[in-house]
Amino acid sequence: MRLQQSAAWLPSLRRQWFLPLLLNTGVVLSTPALADEGDVLRPYVGFSMTHDDNILATSKISTTPKLSDTARRLEAGLLVDKTFSRQRLTADINFDKTSFNRFENLDYNGRDIKGNWNWLLGSHVDGNLGLTHSRALTSVQDSLESTGLPSRLPNVRTQDRQYFDAGWRFHPSWRVRGGISRYELDYDQPGLQTSNRTINDGEVGIDYLARSGSSIGVQVGHAEGDFAFSPANNYGQDEFKTKVVWKLTGKTDLQFLAGWVRREHDLTPAQDFSGFNGRMNATWRATNKITVDAGVWREIGALDDVLTAFSLNEGISIGAGWEIDAKLRLDGYYQHEQRDYTPANLPRTDNLNYSSLRLTYYPIRNLRIHTAVYQTVQNSNDNALSYRNKGLTVGTRYEF
Numbered sequence: 261m262r263l264q265q266s267a268a269w270l271p272s273l274r275r276q277w278f279l280p281l282l283l284n285t286g287v288v289l290s291t292p293a294l295a296d297e298g299d300v301l302r303p304y305v306g307f308s309m310t311h312d313d314n315i316l317a318t319s320k321i322s323t324t325p326k327l328s329d330t331a332r333r334l335e336a337g338l339l340v341d342k343t344f345s346r347q348r349l350t351a352d353i354n355f356d357k358t359s360f361n362r363f364e365n366l367d368y369n370g371r372d373i374k375g376n377w378n379w380l381l382g383s384h385v386d387g388n389l390g391l392t393h394s395r396a397l398t399s400v401q402d403s404l405e406s407t408g409l410p411s412r413l414p415n416v417r418t419q420d421r422q423y424f425d426a427g428w429r430f431h432p433s434w435r436v437r438g439g440i441s442r443y444e445l446d447y448d449q450p451g452l453q454t455s456n457r458t459i460n461d462g463e464v465g466i467d468y469l470a471r472s473g474s475s476i477g478v479q480v481g482h483a484e485g486d487f488a489f490s491p492a493n494n495y496g497q498d499e500f501k502t503k504v505v506w507k508l509t510g511k512t513d514l515q516f517l518a519g520w521v522r523r524e525h526d527l528t529p530a531q532d533f534s535g536f537n538g539r540m541n542a543t544w545r546a547t548n549k550i551t552v553d554a555g556v557w558r559e560i561g562a563l564d565d566v567l568t569a570f571s572l573n574e575g576i577s578i579g580a581g582w583e584i585d586a587k588l589r590l591d592g593y594y595q596h597e598q599r600d601y602t603p604a605n606l607p608r609t610d611n612l613n614y615s616s617l618r619l620t621y622y623p624i625r626n627l628r629i630h631t632a633v634y635q636t637v638q639n640s641n642d643n644a645l646s647y648r649n650k651g652l653t654v655g656t657r658y659e660f
Contacts (some may be wrong), residue, residue, distance in 0.1 A: 268562040300341035308333045308655025315363065315648040317638075329362040346619055348378040358397065370396045387426035387439075394419050416448045429469075437479075438464040447517070454585045459483055465503065473507045497523040499537070521560065523570070530605045533560055533570070549583040560603070571599040589620045610640045626659045
């Protein structure tokens with residue numbers, strides 16, 4: 261999976277109250293494994309509550325008072341990690357029910373399903389075949405900003421992706437690889453269905469593999485974006501990038517993926533883009549108990565906006581995890597990102613800052629209790645889109 265794509269599928273920071281609910285699944289922030297890999301069939305249940313002091317992301321200049329709300333989330337799921345000979349199957353199947361105290365009309369049932377087959381053929385060919393599916397509520401702010409609708413309607417979206425990739429190590433020091441994927445995004449709310457899209461993409465590349473475990477290579481990719489209800493946003497995108505995985509030391513790894521990207525729109529050439537895109541991530545295992553991750557990027561990203569199809573995003577992030585002892589873990593995260601819409605012919609620039617602190621406690625092996633605080637600040641040259649919010653989440657999860 262390309263780093264750029266991975267970042268684009270993460271929930272927008274504007275969905276400020278929903279991010280902590282995602283953290284409750286344990287996907288965003290790592291936690292100690294509860295079972296050995298390769299032999300897991302583990303159901304789980306969980307419950308969490310999240311309170312946000314500005315659920316509608318009311319702007320700083322708005323005469324409407326900020327409104328708070330508390331969301332309650334029940335979840336049940338199944339973890340699978342099974343090895344058959346040299347083939348490995350993994351899955352996480354999750355269903356949830358979320359309800360709100362104030363805005364009961366936003367109550368919804370969600371799901372998040374991931375499955376992957378890591379296959380091997382002989383000694384030199386391997387790859388992945390998999391899918392992801394999610395149905396979740398995005399923020400009311402997204403709906404109001406994109407459609408201008410005064411009603412606070414639930415904004416539920418469904419995302420599906422299927423992918424296949426393969427690599428052939430035809431020489432001890434060389435490997436060729438390639439992959440294809442299909443991504444579909446659909447909104448339930450009629451006012452946002454102009455953002456519905458299908459993206460088909462593929463890439464091929466070749467890497468030189470060093471004995472140290474580092475690698476360097478190049479790759480080319482092409483993507484086609486189809487907006488069924490907004491054909492002006494249809495595009496074709498080509499890219500040529502360099503990919504580097506550098507085992508800098510025994511404790512530090514660097515990943516670098518960067519190069520030239522060109523996006524051309526079928527009907528709106530004023531939104532065409534051509535320029536440098538790149539992302540670098542670093543992981544430092546400071547001690548056996550402390551790990552630090554950092555990232556920096558400049559890339560065009562997908563948006564849920566009827567006015568334009570993308571923005572040019574530049575940002576930095578840093579996160580740290582500390583396993584205080586066998587039962588207690590502390591995680592912190594900070595991200596700053598500037599989103600420039602002017603390359604897509606929209607005179608708007610946003611600056612977003614997100615920070616969170618999370619404490620996880622394991623009183624027994626299969627039970628986890630967690631609490632987190634977070635804050636989101638968005639400043640925009642359109643003052644009506646500037647806001648600040650804070651929140652708190654607490655919850656628990658038990659794996660049988």
